[in-house]
Amino acid sequence: MKKIINDPANVVPEMVKGMVRSYPQFITKIEDAEAVMRADKESMTGKVGIVSGGGSGHEPTHAGFVGKGMLSAAVCGEVFTSPTPDQIYAAIKAVDQGQGVFLVIKNYSGDVMNFDMAKDMADMDNIKVKSIVVDDDIAVENSTFTQGRRGVAGTLFMHKILGAMAQNGASLDEIDAAAKKVLPNIKTIAVALSAATNPETGKPGFVLKDDEIEYGVGIHSEPGYRREKIKPAKDLVSELVGKLNDEMHLDHNKKYAVLVNGMGATPLMEQYIFSNDLLDKLAEFDVKPAFMKVGNYMTSLDMAGISLTFFEIADEKWLGYLNQPVETIAW
């Protein structure tokens, strides 16, 4: 493992410090917590707070999306490890304006439990808290008897929609209702060329051969659904779009937002080549994205690969929310 770090045990606090010190115009550290909140406190006055977070290693997520028009605060757990309830609670408390706080949680048992415990703590303090658990990764079979699906890159669309609504003055209940409506419209699927190496363990999450790829891996190197030989970008696009279409049934009468997300070590050149093939493939369905982003948004440290998110814009207002300007490091 070759990384630009000091002590593997300190990567998160050092990263958080580096981030707030590099971008004091956007974010500021919450005292005694590995969490950041908006520097522009005025932009939160009288608004519902939107708080997200999770394990670190997905930068710019989540802290890069804290700022006017998007998240109020982000909690930074250890690498690939849910933050603890006290940290989450500190963030809730820091941003609450009496209008309540809405939590955007990715569906991992750790995150769900820790955020739940933080919610209990907020309840005791009479802070109104509601939440949504994002589970956009279609690589995993779904069932009510299991943990269900993982929350991955599509979570950013949730952040953006709810952040815009909160900025425009929506109530906690309105945000809660919108989150429930948005949720089933976000679907993501990934392909990996190599796994991330967690600085603490010093080992990659899995090892692929020099000519192998794996479909459906998670953002913490959770295994996917199939391993095979590397194929041309066009074929990767076909596989991923096929999977998404099975779930969403692409329809040229509907509008879609698209996120082509680099996992960390994949050059933008490859992401754009993938996007070019993607737009060709979508044209076969007579679909042209109404909103599109390409880049490293929800990464997995130094994993190589791409995830593809489709978000069906079931409500015309959502497109406005996606396009609404924000003041963040990374959107």
Added chain:
Amino acid sequence: MKKIINDPANVVPEMVKGMVRSYPQFITKIEDAEAVMRADKESMTGKVGIVSGGGSGHEPTHAGFVGKGMLSAAVCGEVFTSPTPDQIYAAIKAVDQGQGVFLVIKNYSGDVMNFDMAKDMADMDNIKVKSIVVDDDIAVENSTFTQGRRGVAGTLFMHKILGAMAQNGASLDEIDAAAKKVLPNIKTIAVALSAATNPETGKPGFVLKDDEIEYGVGIHSEPGYRREKIKPAKDLVSELVGKLNDEMHLDHNKKYAVLVNGMGATPLMEQYIFSNDLLDKLAEFDVKPAFMKVGNYMTSLDMAGISLTFFEIADEKWLGYLNQPVETIAW
């Protein structure tokens, strides 16, 4: 080599198509050239054009910086290969508004010669063209008898300053004078953990051992000035700041803009840890950056490493230009 591409010979045209199709609100393709120009043509009316470009593989540079307030057009050569004069000329011609066009060239013999030939072609068409050759990489010894220093990440500051000036209506001569004044104030130095693999050659530019780093490498895997065992982030910061200080003599009475630039495969986590140590180190000089950016701006495909750029803000107006809003994919 494992890459998300189709045919190695087609990576550039496919990438350019992917980029303009993903972000039609910012950029549009110049016909019959691997080059892009602003989609917002109105923003260029009556202004001097700013054109840059070079070999591809440095994304988001250069096309990601085309848009209102920054570049007018960018020319995309083959991977790590200067674009040809006809392509550059096509970009010049596409953006000229009768006020002339200013070229920002990185100091490589290929770029210098091809841009020169394009200038000759523009001359024949009575388009006024001036240019600057950026040579910010202090890894290389300087001498009037040699090629001199390479142009690397610091070029972005040149783009931003001149782009803002052009947007504000500066004349070609004013831009030319400013470019000459800005140039000696930009200095960059890099450290690499691994080299880029050019899709066409399929091989990395150099190979470092599992515990080795190299200081001073270029953005096309040109060799650097020293190879040694990997060190803590703090020590890398000391080495790079030391080199920059030898050249610039950091002075707490002066203002600096700082760019911490990821080379492509280095996670943001590491870049922020580096930034945290950097800000500590600068504090020893009683220097606090007046402007700072951290992220993947001038990459080298999948190279791992970081470059550090200091830009001494010798003219107070420059800070305003750096902060002036732009409409680009990547600034």
Added chain:
Amino acid sequence: MGLTVNNLIDWINNFSAKIEQNKQYLSDLDTAIGDGDHGFNMSRGMKAVSQKLSTKPETITDVFKQIAMTLISTVGGASGPLYGTAFLEMAKKSATSDDIGELLEAALTGIKKRGGAEPGDKTMVDVWSVLVPEIKAHNLTREKIDSAVAATKDLVAKKGRASYLGERSKGHIDPGSQSSGYLFEALLETEGIL
């Protein structure tokens, strides 16, 4: 025989030592079917616990509470809230009981409630739900611990990160079950509690 501040702390320090010793093994188990951090998570938490307990609390309840709060605030992930809840429930129960079987039963109820897992879901609940009755019946043995842990190997995970693997989670011991095994081993080795 009975729980005291001293033997409780001995138990926990012994657990802590086992975690430290098997940190890499626990993480390797987690690499196979999770994200490879279980050993590091538990080690971070138990180091903090041992550190905390170096100033001896006055009552059993205080010991449990300190362990709970320390785990909750240092571990994170799935195991933090689960172990944290277990010790929190033991702290609550210890106000009215000092019977280790009853305390651990309260802990198990808390774990199930917090994580929603049932026996057979390939989580630490499998080990706890087999061994707590044995403890109540004063029948805990090293063999029973080992076999409870080993039994998670053939299960298909329904909760936690391993559930994403579906059928492919079979054939690997559940890391949280293994760390729970160490907790019960440490209990068995501590004189005077059982």
Added chain:
Amino acid sequence: MGLTVNNLIDWINNFSAKIEQNKQYLSDLDTAIGDGDHGFNMSRGMKAVSQKLSTKPETITDVFKQIAMTLISTVGGASGPLYGTAFLEMAKKSATSDDIGELLEAALTGIKKRGGAEPGDKTMVDVWSVLVPEIKAHNLTREKIDSAVAATKDLVAKKGRASYLGERSKGHIDPGSQSSGYLFEALLETEGIL
């Protein structure tokens, strides 16, 4: 003896074949002291040239012009403008001369002007400036070509990408000199020009 459209095209096609055959070697030379693409750059350009010349131009000047424009617009990098300029200068000169020595001398002047390199700077100029006089003196041999190319090995680069290496550029043949060597080899092998 003299330059004709036919033997000129033969020469260039032979050069093109040598480039194709040694593409990897040229890139390997460039990897050592540059960016590893010289073979690919030249191959891309010469393939386009051969393609272009498959429709035979009418005059020698036209052949040179087509080669020049094709190289300029397909190669890029440093070698594109340099070889492009060389052929462009030969096109210009061919209006008044059909002496290969004079044409190549004009080409060399163009290369030096375009790139600013002088003999000793470890660029293609080194090979050209040794061999052009030999051609003018009707003394070109394979040995002279080989030794001109090999002589670049011990030089320290002052121009081009290799110059960033300073002293460490010593010990490697300059890739552009090697490709120029192929150009002169091809010339030597083409009947009727020299």
